[in-house]
Amino acid sequence: MKNYVFGVDIGGTTVKLGLFDTQGNVLDKWEIPTRTEDNGSHILPDIAESIREKTKLIDRDSIAGVGVGAPGPIDGDGVVHRAVNLGWGTFSIKDTLEDLLNLPVMAGNDANVAALGEMWMGGGQGCRDLIMVTLGTGVGGGIIVKGKMLTGFTGAGGEIGHMHVEDREEETCNCGNKGCLEQYSSATGITRLANRLLASCDRDSVLRQGEVSAKTVFDAVKARDPLAVEVAEKFGKYLGDTLASIACVVNPETIVIGGGVSKAGEVLIDFIRPNYEKNVFCGSREVKFSLATLGNDAGIYGAAKLVLDMESV
């Protein structure tokens, strides 16, 4: 009888780990540093060591396995194809960690895995077809189709932050292209939109009183600052239009908005939804919008769920 499952979320500075029961209750949760030196070769051994510590008191036969989310394209076989932030090239996370732990391992891209987590125990609970968009430093995305992650041919499925949304952009995105969604709808992107608008005019705004951030923009929106509202409208147009395009492709039941920017709350959806509804195909108009609820834990939840499902689309 399998009673336990581990979920691991590898970030650029910290690895989050969680021990779950098979119903999705967190029994334990902890972190270890991500050692990216030596091409990240210590990361998986460190994780294995940390899990071995925890499993001393658990019957190994009761452990379903270990799920892993990591930042980079990871295909359906658990092979990562370069994860720059971790120093990783191309190798099988699944095989490597299975050898270290002698437990079943599943691996997926962190944003895809977070989407699975929100579907399982978060803002998308009860849905099997959803889009999750994570608005943080960048824009991450995860697509869930009939309950499974859409990983794509080489693990680059759900990279919605790099959908092209603006032909007139002159600055280059981190990915090398110009005019990606991420340049307008991430925390950084919202700040950029605000600073551009502030520099282009001398209209009064509370945003002129201190450092501009996605948080100060949406705080100002709540205080009805007209310039901040204009920034939010631009943000909502880019993101709403893009989500409408994605919905034409995947026809979701729910769209979950997560990441640091989502702390602004329902007001975000007020700026996204009208643009979404204007442009989406009628068959996908009745979508539910919801906010993510698992915060930084979405990754460990989704990683655990990946093992419980044991196969991704």
Place this chain on the structure above:
Amino acid sequence: MKNYVFGVDIGGTTVKLGLFDTQGNVLDKWEIPTRTEDNGSHILPDIAESIREKTKLIDRDSIAGVGVGAPGPIDGDGVVHRAVNLGWGTFSIKDTLEDLLNLPVMAGNDANVAALGEMWMGGGQGCRDLIMVTLGTGVGGGIIVKGKMLTGFTGAGGEIGHMHVEDREEETCNCGNKGCLEQYSSATGITRLANRLLASCDRDSVLRQGEVSAKTVFDAVKARDPLAVEVAEKFGKYLGDTLASIACVVNPETIVIGGGVSKAGEVLIDFIRPNYEKNVFCGSREVKFSLATLGNDAGIYGAAKLVLDMESV
């Protein structure tokens, strides 16, 4: 032992039917009229009657079942949610036809089913992750993920013809929105782009010598008519950009171009690919482009394959 499978493609005027062996060889192929009167209530009984005729000489136990493609949103359970062209409301195609035939039935949207057909025996053979775009009177789309159709929550998956690509459009698309891909990249859309350009200038062009169509435009492109080339460039920009967006979402191995417009040949891809490559996320840049090879038979092939797979994503 199941040796045979039927594939049925319901169009607005004609129903195409095919009898296949399980390796994908067509053993027989025929058509019956689509009787749309009386809310399309004769369509499925007519199909059942036609199949019963053919099965008189076949051991029923050797028939795997009947697959059906139809124009409208059809969910994973084989339920159609209004098919305007056929006069249909909402009902289960699967249950209705199973009752009539006493054989297993699977059903899907015609464009999605055609994509499955091209994957199985056409331009996408050997691939399990593909986008098919059908450039006909409208623009249809089908997304295949790990070998299965992406049907979506209510059967509206793959409706890429209604992705919003132009904010400045003033004419309304058939779907009720403005600025859909279909308005620029279908046969009708290409004709529209050409007529608009011809009306906006008095430049010389062979297109001024007769009625303009997608065919005359691409014939003129092959004859290096500069105005026709400009039309093809606009077409390629809209379609290439949109395919790049879709690829960011689903990370395909192959993109198959089908429909009447695809008869123009490889020249189409020459106008699509540069725009695609410019804007797509690096992880999806190495995609293969190919032309559909099954023509109007893609639907019956895909419908047959749907039965052989017996479950869609």
